[in-house]
Amino acid sequence: MARGAQRQGGRHRQRSNQRTHQRARKRDNEGIIPVLARVVREVETAVERGQANSVRTRFQVVALLVRETRAGLKADEALSQAQREEQLKRLDGVATILAKTAAREPSLLSLLAEDAVLSEIGEDLKEELLEQAGIERTQPPAPDGAEIPDAVAQPQRRVVPQSVISRQLANPFLVPDFSAVPPTPAESRRLVGWELIEPLLRSFERASSGATSCMRLPEPAPVMLPPGLELMPHQGEVVTAARDGHRTFLLADEPGLGKTAQALVAAQAADAFPLLVVVPNVVKMNWAREAQQWVPMRKVTVIHGNGHDIDAFADIVVVNYEVLDRHVGWLGDLGFRGMVVDEAHFIKNKASQRSQNVLGIADRIRARTGRPLMMALTGTPLINDIEDFRNIWQFLGWIDEKKPLVELMNKLEDSGWTPADAGFYPAARQAVIDMGIVRRRKVDVAKDIPARRIADIPVELDDAAARSLREAERELARRLVKRYDSALAARTSGQVVDGIDLELVRRVATWEREDSDSSSSGENVFTMMRRIGQAKAGLAADYAAQLARNVGKVVFFAKHIDVMDVAEDTFERRGIRYSSIRGDQTSKARTRNIDAFVEDPEVQVIVCSLTAAGVGINLQVASNLVLAELSWTDAEQTQAIDRIHRIGQEEPVTAWRIIAAQTIDSKVAELIDSKAGLAARALDGSDAEVTSSADIQLEALVSLLTDALLARGDHMPPR
Template identity: 25%
Template sequence: MFESFVIQLDEKGRLSFAHQNISHLNAKEFDAGLDETDYKLIKWMDEMQQEAVIKKYNPKKLKPKEFLRKIYDSKSGNKPVQELLETRLENLRAKILENLGGKRLFEMGNDGNPIWREIHIMPEKATVLFHFRKNEDNTHYFPTIKYGGEKLEWQYKNAYLICHEPAWLVVNSCLYSFTKGVDGKKLQPFLNKKFIVIPQKVEKEYYKKFVTQLVASFDVYAVGFDIKVEHSQPKPLLVLTELPSQSKTDLFGNPLEENVEDQMVFDLQFQYGDYTFRAENRIENNVELEERGDQYVFHKVVRDLSREKFYANYLQNLRLEISNGKIALAKSKAFGWISSYKENLEDIGVKIIQQTSSKGKKYFIGHAAISVEIKENIDWFDVHAVIRFGPYEISFQKIRKLLLQGKSEFELPNGELAVIPNSWFVNYSEMFAFMEEQESEENALVLKKHHIALAQELQSNNLLQLTLSRKLEKLKDFSQIDDYAMPVSFHGTLRPYQKAGYNWLRFLAEYKFGGCLADDMGLGKTVQTLALLAHEKEQFPESTSLLVMPTSLIYNWELEARKFTPNLRILVYTGGQRIKESAQFANYDLVLTSYGITRLDLDVLKDFRFNYVILDESQAIKNPGSIIAKAVNELNCRQRLILTGTPVENGTMDLWSQMNFINRGLLGNQNTFKRQFLLPIEKMNDKDKAAKLHAMIKPFILRRLKSQVATELPEKVINVKYSTMTEAQEKAYEQVKGYYREKIVSELGVPGIKNQQFTLLRGLTQLRQMANHPKLTDKDYTSDSGKLEDITHMIKATVSEGHKVLVFSQFVRHLAIVKEFLQEEKIQYAYLDGATKDRQGQVKAFQENPDIKLFLISLKAGGVGLNLTRAEYVFLLDPWWNPAVEAQAIDRAHRIGQENKVIIYKFITRNTVEEKIMALQERKMALAGELISTEESFVKSLSKEDIEALLE
């Protein structure tokens, strides 16, 4: 046991008999004479005291003497706890002794005098030599000790060990420690004995179990048997073994998944002369015992562990993550690794040794190489590939079939089994899946031209050689596409980014590629498409194109087409009176129809070969199993184009359906796409697969965000969104209109009726409300509204694109209906009407909270005092009598401090008083040259003809 004391010095500086036991609790009182090591030593010594040592094992909190008496009772003692206590004390002794250098150590006297006898701590470590002398009858065994090169006399000297692990020996009041961490139990028997005799009958067992360990760890001098020591450089070996496929666990006992690929085990070993050792057994010296009759030879191999570590680290750098000397890899991955790094291994001298499996399999472990060349042909790419396994050239078709079947193993002409490297699966699986066999030429394989991006991606990673025409090379970089002349018949001017979009559409047409124009809402997908159709009319005057869209967009397209492409002959193929004959389409340049009609009249539409089939809001076909998706894929045409602001709404399959429509086979069939892309991306978050998918579709999707083209936009872009009433809405509207028409027109002829203006105002207001949603005037109305369908669709589109939107309406009840929709969809919003008390709080929420994209505002509440510079879109849900009030609402967003370009959408319901008010406004403003200030003044300005026109 160790204890710490402070001793008082006498007047001559000698140790006196005045002393005090100290602990870490009172040590600071003597701080002047203590250093950091002293405090550590005092703490460890405190931990040796009875109370501290037994605390962990004494849950009943017995007194130390009582507890120890019980634990060490000769009959009922607790051996496991005894061992734990001894181990704890031994660990503390070793720590204390290792840190005692430069301190004074004493042996305590029987009278409790702490300085009875001083023990001198020897500064150097002593060495031990173990001697064995074998003779005919037995073997003598004894150790000798040297200190400072001199033999130490330590036997029969009252020497004693104060620590065994490692040994600390006191001889003649001197304390010795030893090199190589000698165990004190190997010295203890010889304190009072010259040697130990090992009888011949147990000699063999003794040599095997005890002497071999001693020879491995310590210096041994032998007489009567040989110790041969080998010093050499290790030769690294990678031993390759097949893990039996029936095994339910891997190398380390972990359960394997079902259908998991067979595995190969790499076992790192090191050869020293005739002896081989596994990497995980990191022992400096290995000893093997050889028996030659009654003679023994100990072969001691001194291992170079630093060199072994160098080889292990080198393999780690080659991505072979060896753990405990072994690693198990899927077979294709294992042989892929060998193929990739065979030369590196040979350069550094690592040898691969293959252990033949129980079934007698022998694997090819040479170099496997694949080289692929792709050349542009007129309508496709020709694919040429050379595959070699060592000296053998293998048929490309054979390897492709194996890869597509998920098989990785086949037999070479010499009987060895070749395993296709996993990197080929990773790098070429998409290309192999998309290639097609050409019937005209034997064994010819081709790739469709729309797989250009896949070929370019593989080329950029040095995985194939690609030869392209200079023109097709430009598709890689959108900015390099040629500038095409605008069609003469197009009336209007395209903004620069719109002109770039038109150029891209023309480029795709030239190469017969389908495309997806996916610009942000409000950037003019319609006008870019119309410019393309005007060109098609000039180039192919006899051709007809088909535009399919949601019903609510047909009128907008018709208006825009008549405005920008007045020369196009347009057929609106909708309604119950439509003529279901495909021959009529030849009389028109453009046919406008809806998804619903396409589904119903598929037999009529697919009988005609169209020039272009264009889908607007193409997310309508995102579900490939839907009837409409199947229907549009049956349409017969030369070219395909889709328009959408949100190509992906729910998942990766949305993309497949739309891409497959424009370029059939671009992403393979549904099963191939699921296996190659959907599952790795959505289930495993595979970033490489996502990048590859993006690269494949990139040439065929043009998406410009509003933020990207902001410099090309004017300060305000105003669009009119025409909505079509639903059948129920139209019926309700016509009833109200009939009532007021009869009442007001009959009153117009009667002079002096003062309520005429009031009746007219009331009637027009009610009709405007009906145009929004009949619920605004009739609480019992349970059907839907065409305008609400358009509003909710555009809200979802802008919010999904991350834009902020101001939604204005004159009618609080209209905002309430929109609110109801937002709550159902769990879309956050700010809200302001005349009853809102915390106006500034709502403004702040919209301006500063990134999750709040919508701000619903009633006209009267939001007309003044608001600064909403975060908004990028303004939706005006109903037209106002006074354009100045409308402009004021727009200016809530478009004012000083606004960094965004503002896109405004006015929602107007077709064939209602809203559309007629707009036309009247424009005419009267143009005539008067001044703004109409109020609703009353607007009504006063109406003539009898104007009123009749409104109620027509």
């Protein structure tokens, strides 16, 4: 009988174990992870077959959902530790396949960048996968209070925080301010019918030598400031202009000249509160700190995520571009009397959602407030092209999409010229400047700041890496030459060019550049530069370590995470203490790491991401900076250098740029330097020769193809 009971108990345990395994298998087949596993296998198979173009959106969506799911699992308090670890392990399996797929097809890596935008098709696919997983779409939680990237946040999800509702109920009859009389159009209308936007833009390309772009500013008047604070004279000029009634500023001072303080104190002088401040995420908390320092009598609130903890009754509301789409509805109706857009070159792309949000809010503020204070702040207003001005001018209310608005039009009419006259261009340029462009250089207004210099350090890559990169460069050159020859042979016009057809060279380079993102095989200029960065990472870190030993604190900048990883490993092995700034850090971690570098004498190096740390931070405790990887724009390089070349710097500043010898790296460095003249020519009246729409990637390919054609015996055409 006992044996029978044992057999019965054994059968009961067996059935219980079977039910447990069945429930486990059922759980394994439920939720988002099985859906992601299926789709990532489809992506992997397509890439293996050379069909990467057909699965780029699926790759991006899976990567974003892996990120969301990981954050959700870490934040889910209902899960036991064992359950959480099991789910994370399964998710790691999906992430591993993504990583291997990206390694096979490097062009997919661009879809993982912080500023990568998910298309409408991608959003639809994301919703479809969530529905398949039985998940209702909600805003994913952010780990440790981190911001949700714009590509992850649901673009059309509008929110109204409870605090905003309370403010609206407390003041339900917010009356629009129509006290300012709009300017009357000039009587003479000689410019009716002329297309004027392009001539206005072109007027800045025709700047004569020495014609700096700065409106006439008044002498600085005394300003009441908190004890211990003082504005420099150039800062006081802008504040006084705002006090005297000027209401639109493109504040384009070189980085490091205190634009944040100028904007805050100018708002105080103009009584432009409540004030809306739109900024990149990385400088959001810095703006809050600066506001508490310069205008402590004004309460500041910062919008995080959906804004549950904001104070809508505050005088200053700070919001970052990445979450602006969720709050664009109520922000336009709160009654702001001023708006500041920091790093205003972020809105240069009219097609982007963040640009449309900023311009839409600005229009609504102007509709409710007669003469709001509108300020666009950027030390690098021109990144690639004179066209970058267009959206900034529109934000400030100087133009709309098609024409100058009344105040600027009146200035143009008063000049007496039309675009058919040579005199129109200097007069038009001055008319725009008088609308509120303020551009001061450090050499002009802060002579106590020591000079800076960029020193190139050529490094020889190890034999294996050098051979591999040189062969990759030759392969790219061969592909360009083959494409050039095919285009030449297919020409039906009968045109004959003596020597190298430079126009065709540029056309072939353009085709190659356009194909780079979608190329399923072979090297392209983007993957080559990344490989060069990886190859010289250890050498750059070694040089930074030597500097740290000999001259003190050093700032180390890189574009890619793997280069930062190599650098940190090098410093670890050499016993050099360091901190780091990366894009995935929380605001608290970021502040803690900056403070460690600035305040702790034992922390000798700070390892920074170019995208995460290129703006909005002050690292002037160091005077030496290492650029381990080259940027694609001089503006990004300048932003990095100006983290240490700022007001208060007491030492000469040197940026050590690590260049891989005998590679395309050196050519890109030359192109970056030649590009540096764009902002100087348009804003500072420099005679630097520059092509307004020059593109460094394109020019690198043009150079590579031209050199290859010369090497095979083709000759340059006669001049």
